[in-house]
């Protein structure tokens with residue numbers, strides 16, 4: 001299409017959408033700047049936590065009382081697991097994969113994944129095997145995973161995205177039957193450490209949690225190895241420690257691979273403080289997600305990635321997907337990209353996550369795998385986006401604003417149809 005005919009079209013589109021007064025065309029945005037509190041929702045009391053570290057006079061050490069208390073408190077909160085703090089969620093995944101690496105050379109994981117979750121597979125000298133996702137879970141397709149387990153697979157890495165719980169009971173029992181280790185990346189789903197399966201905890205060998213600033217513990221840089229296996233807890237030192245042992249002695253050359261995965265004590269102090277109100281935080285996140293969904297569920301062509309009324313999910317961000325055909329668009333990312341731009345202009349914190357299967361983000365991996373072999377992954381990557389800032393202190397009133405903006409954009413969509421993407425791409 002040449003520039004001129006495009007501009008005629010856009011002018012027509014502008015006229016049709018005028019009664020909606022979209023912010024992208026100069027109308028008033030639904031949400032004024034500064035109305036939304038961004039996570040990690042800074043509070044003055046975080047300074048009290050940091051002061052405790054300063055007064056302790058010890059800014060590092062894995063056996064710092066603040067770190068040890070945090071581990072104990074988190075362990076108690078989960079109701080089951082042992083916990084060891086490390087430098088990051090990525091470090092936790094690396095340590096856990098390193099621990100099980102003798103079981104087989106390959107690690108099965110979903111093609112819809114976070115590069116940081118999958119990177120440690122190669123760091124551990126192992127090879128990833130990618131499988132597609134279940135479209136209704138945005139998590140690993142359990143049947144596809146189980147079919148690979150006979151092929152020298154040492155572990156299955158189950159990533160729980162956005163706060164969803166990926167229970168996949170059949171994949172877990174198939175893994176057990178084949179001696180395949182089960183590792184859960186719950187960096188985005190802290191609630192998965194609790195008894196979430198009809199009153200029981202999930203059947204896993206290890207969970208990896210992140211405490212980074214974007215996650216529930218919003219603490220800077222921090223991670224956790226979570227397990228029932230005391231030898232895995234001890235294995236942390238074999239991968240990570242370069243100096244000063246867990247028991248406090250100064251040992252400068254212990255037996256270790258020497259990755260420096262010590263937990264940050266400042267971050268630990270904030271995580272320890274946040275843990276006290278974690279149940280409330282999770283409840284508000286879930287309530288906000290449900291409230292928002294109730295207010296937008298009647299819009300056409302939009303679906304949540306997981307059920308926001310599920311009372312055991314962790315709602316880190318609220319992921320949604322668009323059905324382009326229902327909105328008159330052809331398949332592909334155009335419908336989603338347009339909607340996201342229009343909502344952002346209205347002040348709603350919506351974001352596109354990754355747009356390609358995870359192997360396309362990893363060095364030396366792109367050539368061995370083809371996106372076309374993972375249709376559900378591609379479909380989700382083309383159509384999903386997420387609403388962030390669903391956490392307290394944002395409340396039902398903020399959710400109402402989000403919903404109002406969604407309704408405004410959908411009204412324009414129904415007036416203009418797919419041509420609305422001309423506005424979104426030109427402006």
Ligand SMILES: *Cc1c(COP(=O)(O)O)cnc(C)c1O
Pocket residue numbers: 087088089090091114116117159160161185187188209210211212222223
């Ligand atoms: C954040 C995250 C990680 C990595 O955690 P860091 O603490 O940032 O290293 C791994 N996997 C998933 C799914 C994550 O969201």
